[in-house]
Amino acid sequence: MTHPDRRIVLIPAYNEEPTVGSIVCQVRQLWRCPVVVIDDCSTDATAQVARAAGATVLPLTIQLGAWGAIQTGLRHALRHGYHTAITLDADGQHEPQDIGALLQPLAAGEADVAIGAFPERASRARRIAWSYFRWLTGLQLEDITSGFRAYNHAAMAVLASREASLIDYQDVGVLLILRRKGLRTVEVPVSMQPRALGASRVFRSWWIVGKYLLQTSLLCIARVGLNPSPPAPDD
Amino acid sequence: MITYQLTSMAIGVSLAIVILFLVRRDHLHGPYAVWWIGAAATVALLGFFPRLFDVLALKLGISYPPILAIVLGFSMLVVKILTMDLERSRQERLIRRLAQRLAMLEAQAPERSDASSQPSDTP
Numbered sequence: 001m002t003h004p005d006r007r008i009v010l011i012p013a014y015n016e017e018p019t020v021g022s023i024v025c026q027v028r029q030l031w032r033c034p035v036v037v038i039d040d041c042s043t044d045a046t047a048q049v050a051r052a053a054g055a056t057v058l059p060l061t062i063q064l065g066a067w068g069a070i071q072t073g074l075r076h077a078l079r080h081g082y083h084t085a086i087t088l089d090a091d092g093q094h095e096p097q098d099i100g101a102l103l104q105p106l107a108a109g110e111a112d113v114a115i116g117a118f119p120e121r122a123s124r125a126r127r128i129a130w131s132y133f134r135w136l137t138g139l140q141l142e143d144i145t146s147g148f149r150a151y152n153h154a155a156m157a158v159l160a161s162r163e164a165s166l167i168d169y170q171d172v173g174v175l176l177i178l179r180r181k182g183l184r185t186v187e188v189p190v191s192m193q194p195r196a197l198g199a200s201r202v203f204r205s206w207w208i209v210g211k212y213l214l215q216t217s218l219l220c221i222a223r224v225g226l227n228p229s230p231p232a233p234d235d
Numbered sequence: 236m237i238t239y240q241l242t243s244m245a246i247g248v249s250l251a252i253v254i255l256f257l258v259r260r261d262h263l264h265g266p267y268a269v270w271w272i273g274a275a276a277t278v279a280l281l282g283f284f285p286r287l288f289d290v291l292a293l294k295l296g297i298s299y300p301p302i303l304a305i306v307l308g309f310s311m312l313v314v315k316i317l318t319m320d321l322e323r324s325r326q327e328r329l330i331r332r333l334a335q336r337l338a339m340l341e342a343q344a345p346e347r348s349d350a351s352s353q354p355s356d357t358p
Binding site for chain 1: 324328331335336339342
């Protein structure tokens with residue numbers, strides 16, 4: 001069974017007990033669509049809070065990181081026949097009322113993926129990293145690492161495939177696969193709250209930043225010259 | 236006086252015996268067993284006929300034959316390590332997708348997964 005007009009909201013969460021409940025409630029009240037929280041092996045009560053707030057919880061048994069969690073949600077969404085998936089962070093930095101702005105380019109057929117961009121939020125180091133990746137990949141996007149995105153069915157199918165399962169971060173690797181499959185990505189300016197609690201899982205120590213830059217650079221270089229190809233069939 | 240050939244034979248045969256033992260005991264999965272049986276056979280052959288390298292090196296224009304053994308052995312190790320990482324990557328992909336599927340299945344039966352996540356006295 002498919003729901004061409006229905007959409008699903010996917011929220012990857014790792015130890016987001018203080019914020020996840022209110023976000024789930026806000027999304028459900030505003031958009032009246034199912035909310036799925038993918039619990040990435042939290043050690044607090046994230047799963048219970050999300051479930052109590054009315055979300056479906058997908059409990060991962062091993063920690064897969066933000067992208068692995070989102071892919072789990074995308075596979076779940078495809079299995080249940082949803083045609084649009086919106087992802088947002090569980091820490092409260094994305095405004096659920098901006099989901100409408102994200103869905104607009106998809107509904108108008110202007111894009112397959114819409115990214116909620118708020119480049120002003122970035123620190124100097126993060127901006128340098130983004131400029132570097134833009135230069136390396138030729139991607140024309142301002143906010144490469146934003147987790148606030150909307151995917152249509154074609155994009156969901158591509159990103160739920162085995163090909164996207166070895167990606168470690170939800171940014172350049174994902175964008176490169178989308179580009180290679182000939183899918184269109186646009187940015188939509190959105191407002192963003194300061195991260196309520198906790199810190200970015202990538203930009204939290206120099207060691208992790210270094211590893212991230214090295215791995216992502218290698219990924220970009222390895223993908224140079226790969227031409228766009230049509231989307232693969234559903235997983 | 237132990238000769239070079241005797242030492243070489245002892246090393247080659249011992250290694251071959253250990254590998255064959257591990258394969259027989261089913262400690263090595265099929266495709267890996269094939270590689271290691273090949274390695275055991277090569278080591279045993281070279282153990283019995285260490286002069287093979289001298290002949291081969293001469294034909295390949297290498298003036299110091301032992302270096303041929305070292306270079307070939309090192310190359311084979313690199314190939315083996317590379318295939319190991321390929322296999323690890325394949326397994327990593329499988330494990331990730333398996334964990335994702337498990338999460339999807341658990342979401343279909345949350346009551347049971349909650350119950351199973353409770354500590355239990357029974358093994």
